[in-house]
């Protein structure tokens with residue numbers, strides 16, 4: 596595995612929040628693949644769209660690859676293609692033993708290995724970066740002529756039940772703030788010919804809202820810049836979280852809005 600950017604001239608210490616994000620994934624790394632049901636489904640769907648892309652020559656990378664769910668799905672659906680896995684969590688990267696991997700903090704931009712890339716893919720990762728729009732712009736700029744970007748990222752329309760319950764309880768919503776889909780599309784369209792924009796909606800059911808919080812933490816994805824609630828406060832959120840009618844099985848629901856976007860850098 597390559598090492599993190601310790602010798603890179605642009606290296607600056609990871610921010611407190613980036614360190615907390617890394618620590619969260621690091622601690623739960625052994626459980627990630629078992630719990631990442633939604634991530635696996637999205638990876639497979641994004642890989643499917645990458646199957647027939649006319650790729651120019653150049654490096655290919657999976658940004659925020661984790662254990663490599665997306666890179667593996669693409670390599671399975673497109674034999675012969677290999678992607679560099681890039682992630683700053685060594686414990687997740689380390690589970691993808693056969694692969695070409697680089698431990699790297701994507702808040703620093705892209706590593707030099709991916710300049711002039713022919714394919715950059717990323718799923719469930721851009722929203723963890725400090726400036727998602729700015730990083731997305733750099734990803735677009737790093738593509739070589741006729742190179743492709745394939746992105747899946749949860750966006751600001753996610754978790755409506757959580758936001759509404761928090762508002763009704765007069766408490767902050769402690770979910771990770773997510774990028775606004777149309778702003779990402781607008782940014783990418785300045786640099787790429789956009790070939791696909793899908794707004795996907797997923798929802799999951801659980802016996803209680805607290806179960807969702809636990810599942811997110813189990814995945815290692817519990818970090819948020821918003822201070823955590825005390826147990827009594829979370830109970831107030833739970834009380835305001837809309838219940839699924841008993842006739843439809845009861846429990847609570849949580850929904851994700853995902854942007855799936857593909858675009859190609861114009862050839863000169």
Ligand SMILES: C[S@@+](CC[C@H](N)C(=O)[O-])C[C@H]1O[C@@H](n2cnc3c(N)ncnc32)[C@H](O)[C@@H]1O
Nearest residue numbers: 634659660661664682683684700701718720723
């Ligand atoms: C929810 S996981 C998604 C992993 C994988 N793409 C998937 O779909 O299963 C988010 C990933 O982003 C990575 N990540 C978060 N912040 C990062 C950063 N600053 N630099 C590199 N990777 C980062 C995490 O370590 C984690 O592997």
